[in-house]
Amino acid sequence: AAAAAAAAAAANGDKNAVDERGELDEDGYKKRKEGGVTVVSANVECDILERVKLDEDQDIDDQLPLSNVDQAYLLGRCGWIRRNRAKDEMNREMQAAICGRVVMHSTNWIVFTTSLLSRCRVEITKPQTVDKACLQMQVLVDQFNDEEPSAAQRIAMVYTVPFPPRWGLRKELAEAMMKVGMLRTAAGLYKELGLYKEMVECYIAMDEEELAEKLVREQLEERKTPYMLSIMGFLKKDAAWYEEAWELSGHRFAQARRWHAQMLFEQQRWSECIPLFKEALAISTMYPDSWFKLGCAAMRDEQWDTAVQAFLRVVKLEPESFECWGNIGAVHMGQQNYSGALHAFEEAIKLRRDSWKMWQNLRAAALQTERWGLVLNATLELLNLQEKDIDVPIVALLVEEALKDSNPDSQETTKTHFQQGVERLLQAITTRVSDDPRFWQVYARYLHEHKDYRMELECRRKVLRSCQTAGWHSDPDKFRQVAGALAELTEAYLREGSPKSLFSAKSALSTALAKSKDSFEQHDKYVALKELLETVQAKAA
Numbered sequence: 272a273a274a275a276a277a278a279a280a281a282a283n284g285d286k287n288a289v290d291e292r293g294e295l296d297e298d299g300y301k302k303r304k305e306g307g308v309t310v311v312s313a314n315v316e317c318d319i320l321e322r323v324k325l326d327e328d329q330d331i332d333d334q335l336p337l338s339n340v341d342q343a344y345l346l347g348r349c350g351w352i353r354r355n356r357a358k359d360e361m362n363r364e365m366q367a368a369i370c371g372r373v374v375m376h377s378t379n380w381i382v383f384t385t386s387l388l389s390r391c392r393v394e395i396t397k398p399q400t401v402d403k404a405c406l407q408m409q410v411l412v413d414q415f416n417d418e419e420p421s422a423a424q425r426i427a428m429v430y431t432v433p434f435p436p437r438w439g440l441r442k443e444l445a446e447a448m449m450k451v452g453m454l455r456t457a458a459g460l461y462k463e464l465g466l467y468k469e470m471v472e473c474y475i476a477m478d479e480e481e482l483a484e485k486l487v488r489e490q491l492e493e494r495k496t497p498y499m500l501s502i503m504g505f506l507k508k509d510a511a512w513y514e515e516a517w518e519l520s521g522h523r524f525a526q527a528r529r530w531h532a533q534m535l536f537e538q539q540r541w542s543e544c545i546p547l548f549k550e551a552l553a554i555s556t557m558y559p560d561s562w563f564k565l566g567c568a569a570m571r572d573e574q575w576d577t578a579v580q581a582f583l584r585v586v587k588l589e590p591e592s593f594e595c596w597g598n599i600g601a602v603h604m605g606q607q608n609y610s611g612a613l614h615a616f617e618e619a620i621k622l623r624r625d626s627w628k629m630w631q632n633l634r635a636a637a638l639q640t641e642r643w644g645l646v647l648n649a650t651l652e653l654l655n656l657q658e659k660d661i662d663v664p665i666v667a668l669l670v671e672e673a674l675k676d677s678n679p680d681s682q683e684t685t686k687t688h689f690q691q692g693v694e695r696l697l698q699a700i701t702t703r704v705s706d707d708p709r710f711w712q713v714y715a716r717y718l719h720e721h722k723d724y725r726m727e728l729e730c731r732r733k734v735l736r737s738c739q740t741a742g743w744h745s746d747p748d749k750f751r752q753v754a755g756a757l758a759e760l761t762e763a764y765l766r767e768g769s770p771k772s773l774f775s776a777k778s779a780l781s782t783a784l785a786k787s788k789d790s791f792e793q794h795d796k797y798v799a800l801k802e803l804l805e806t807v808q809a810k811a812a
Contacts, residue, residue, distance in 0.1 A: 302410075306377030307420040308384055311407040336376035343382055343431040345369050349389050350433040367393045380425050384411060385432040388440070395447050405451055408444045412437075438464055449473065471502055480506055497524035505530055525554035529561055536564050541572040559588040566598060570605075578602050593622035597629055600636065609639035627656040634665070643672045647692045654699055661700055663709040669693050670717045693717075708737035708756060715759075724767060731760040735779070744786040747794075754796035757783055761803050765810065773811040780804040 301312035337345070349369040356362045370390040377383040391408045394400035415437055435443065445460035449472075458473035467490055474483035484506050490499050497520040504512030504527070513531035516524055532547035548565040552558065566581030579602050582595040589595075600615035616633040623629060634649035647669055654661070673693040686694070697714050704710050715730035735756045743749035757779060764776035784800055791797045 306383045307380050309410045311403055311410060339379045339382055339428055342373045345373055346385050346432050363393050363396060379428055380420050381429050381434055382432055385434045401451055405447050408447055412441055412444050468498055497527055501527045501530055525551040536568055541568040544568050559585045575602050575606050591622055593619045600632055609636050612636040613640055627653055651696055661704055667713045670713050674720050706737050708734045728763045731763045735760050745790045750787055750791055751796055754800055773807055776807045
């Protein structure tokens with residue numbers, strides 16, 4: 272009841288609401304003393320539970336308290352997971368479960384403090400709890416100044432848990448502040464710790480480059496270091512500082528070479544940045560961004576083998592990088608290695624099926640290798656991703672390939688899987704395209720070969736309507752298109768041969784000849800249409 276009343280008061284804006292779990296501060300966080308340590312609970316608006324919630328007939332507080340040794344062992348296990356396993360959501364949840372179990376019963380000051388710190392390291396990765404984690408970490412740093420508990424109580428079991436020294440904890444707090452964007456606070460903490468390198472990074476992140484340069488010059492007057500020289504090169508965009516840092520380090524400080532190469536890369540000096548990237552990556556290889564830029568620069572400089580090797584290193588470090596597979600495919604296309612390009616684009620598609628550019632690249636490589644099934648699949652996917660972008664010449668190629676496998680004289684009606692796919696493609700395009708005469712001509716040819724003359728006649732009509740745009744009876748090119756479409760439509764009418772079809776053919780030809788007589792009476796296409804009209808009239812008589 273008390274908890275419900277406190278929650279109701281908090282909902283009504285009462286910041287002084289209190290329950291048995293602690294007091295609400297002005298930001299909506301609860302604080303309570305437990306085991307000599309101030310514990311910060313989640314914000315009242317946070318939807319993430321701090322502890323596991325069991326069924327109604329179970330109470331998590333009924334679990335027996337762990338001994339100090341058991342708690343220390345669990346925290347050691349948590350630290351081992353954090354250091355040695357992948358930083359993914361599954362392992363973070365495992366750490367959170369361990370910390371939640373240890374936090375339940377506080378029996379030792381250093382063990383309890385370590386469990387809170389471990390929980391902060393997990394919560395700092397979640398947007399909903401990052402503020403609470405920073406606040407809790409600040410409390411852990413401030414408690415060093417508390418008079419209670421005594422030193423004897425604090426150092427009990429100090430060697431059994433992985434708790435950092437005071438300066439290490441303050442550095443970790445500064446890093447957390449940087450993650451949440453509190454750069455000025457982080458810079459102040461770094462200044463107190465004498466960590467000028469990190470302090471310069473804060474100033475650069477705050478776009479206060481003048482302060483950063485002043486600090487770097489002060490440090491260089493005391494002692495020149497490769498890092499500070501490289502920072503000066505970054506601030507001044509001057510290659511001389513990078514070269515001095517490289518020489519001072521005895522050609523061992525890879526960051527100087529890497530930053531120098533990145534500067535040249537941004538200036539599009541491809542041939543100059545490539546050897547610098549290679550020197551840097553020969554020393555420190557675990558930089559996928561540098562490998563990627565090396566590959567891009569090598570592509571621009573047409574160093575194809577170097578580009579492929581660089582992009583392959585990226586996909587080894589970051590298997591989810593579909594851009595690298597796409598670039599590998601582009602390099603193979605430039606080398607006319609279409610089989611290799613096709614394989615690379617297939618790998619890229621596995622990672623990013625919604626990229627229309629990758630489907631276009633895959634289709635281009637499949638066309639070169641005559642993998643018509645892949646061409647068809649890519650065209651269908653592109654149709655779904657880009658409804659209005661229809662590549663009619665490729666559709667025509669697919670229709671021709673489908674007609675090669677068909678036998679119009681055969682009595683069998685079974686179609687191959689490829690032919691069924693082409694038919695699905697044509698039917699899907701008809702719902703999206705209405706004014707492209709090229710497509711309707713392709714579809715009409717397909718229907719003609721399959722002896723579907725009724726549907727062919729409808730397609731021929733649509734071809735004619737699509738060609739009859741404004742001014743067709745006075746523009747030579749447009750008239751030529753209309754005349755060709757009208758001739759094909761008339762041939763279809765004549766094949767059908769019914770009185771209704773002959774009348775329609777006669778009407779269409781008479782109307783077209785009347786409209787274009789003034790401009791094209793002597794044109795060869797006009798003469799051909801007159802001859803067709805005479806043929807229709809003779810057959811209708």
